[in-house]
Amino acid sequence: MTTVVLWPFVVAVVTGWDRKNALLLRDMSVPGSMSLNDLATGADGVARAVPQDAVLAVLSPLVPPTVVIGLLMCGCGVTGMWGASLLARQFGAGCVGQALAAFLVLWNPYLAERLLQGHWSVVVAGMLLPLVAWLAVEGRQAWSAVGLAGALAVCALTPTGLILSVVTAVVASGRRRFTVLPLVEGAVLSLPWVLPSLRDAAGTLTDAAGASLFAARAEPWVGTPGALAGLGGIWNADAIPDHLLPPAGVLLAVAAVTVAVVLWRRGGWTGGLRRLSALGGVAVVVPTLMATGPGLTLFGEVLETVPGAGLLRDTQKFVVLALPAMVVLVSRVDVLVPRVAPPVPVLLTGALAFLQVPLLPADLTQLRPVALDGGYADAVDAVEEAAENAGLSDPHTLLWPPGNYRLIDGRPVLDPLLKMLPGSPVDPGYLIVDGRVVDGDPTTVRLLSELASGGASGAALGNADRPDGLAEAGVDLVLVEVDAARDAGVDLPAVLTDPASPHELVWSNDGWSLYRVG
Structure with missing residues (x-):
């Protein structure tokens, strides 16, 4: 799956040793060699690409940044799929359901849209969220705490990724003592971009117009709520995959909600699944409300008056918080038709997931490395x-x-x-x-x-x-x-x-x- 979907990054690993090759698309500007300059460290101006650019620049003399990103994307793709299957098994999914959960980690509109916008580090964090949730739910052993710390460190390549992973870990754990770890580690890992921002807090204020320009976008036939429910709706229409079927995403979301209702009636919607489902609902509802007239007005005021609020203005990127709940609920779709052999409804649901972006690998062709x-x-x-x-x-x-x-x-x-x-x-x-x-x-x-x-x-x-x-x-x-x-x-x-x-x-x-x- 990783090779099929993330093939441009597999190519980057192979060809990236020629430092003329670069990964170039919108916000993803990764040349074959990078300098540890003041923009990479946040020493000059707003810390926009901290610490990811600093990490790439430090490694640049040894390993080309394109190769580093290729290895990261492929490694996190495999790891994230593995984590999703473990999370699905944790809540009772069978083998086929676990496979579907893993499939959803890579085959979804969010991954396609964010990669086409160039947000590779946000996608890295998004792919790891099911693993973060599983480690937090399983957090009774020392190894799970170590694994969670490592996953959070990788997600922290970007401020958004750190926020996504910490929120997921805190919500999924449900144990007060175990929530201390992600909160403390999150505070430490945020220092590379928080400290530079504190030097010039006024510089982090942003234009109120950003609230509307970066709001979640409505899709044909399904509107803004439907687009978000299907993990789509990015603000930039040029970053939409060429082959996207929003109604399939809505039907998949309906299936997930229906599974949650059935499990709740049968007493199986408890503990971590209930908390993750609530987080998923919030991740869809809040960006939807922020895209309404009153939401845009209120958020515009926040952007102009609260330092650092610009980090939140692209509200659609937080819809990936619904992914852990989505992979679990969809993997248990067999509960809707108990008299039918479990693989049948799961496979039908998998076909629906596939139809969201039926030509995903082809849609990501723009990501292939080019010679600079x-x-x-x-x-x-x-x-x-x-x-x-x-x-x-x-x-x-x-x-x-x-x-x-x-x-x-x-x-x-x-x-x-x-x-x-x-x-x-x-x-x-x-x-x-x-x-x-x-x-x-x-x-x-x-x-x-x-x-x-x-x-x-x-x-x-x-x-x-x-x-x-x-x-x-x-x-x-x-x-x-x-x-x-x-x-x-x-x-x-x-x-x-x-x-x-x-x-x-x-x-x-x-x-x-x-x-x-x-």
């Missing part, structure tokens, strides 16, 4: 050399054209240079969703606007009394990707090309230019 243009590596070498010649130990490099997304091999992707450059690459931090600019560092956005309009340097404009905006902003180097600027219809900043400019061209090669700020 050699100009990126040359640009990194040029920045390192320029920084060394100028005596800069922590160079601040501004990227041009504006924005942190590029179109590479026909795919929109976060600029790989933000992961590859040393020092402190300047990330403007803003997003453009449906033509609207969301978030962004005000100082950097203002500087980019001035550069685009021909300003930002008094000397270049013949006004010696006017301060240099680049120098004032602490920029040491400006790296221009000429082809990307041309494709975006953006001219080179006049402050760089004007003969009177104090900024020096220190390197140019095959569509790239590097300027040192004078």
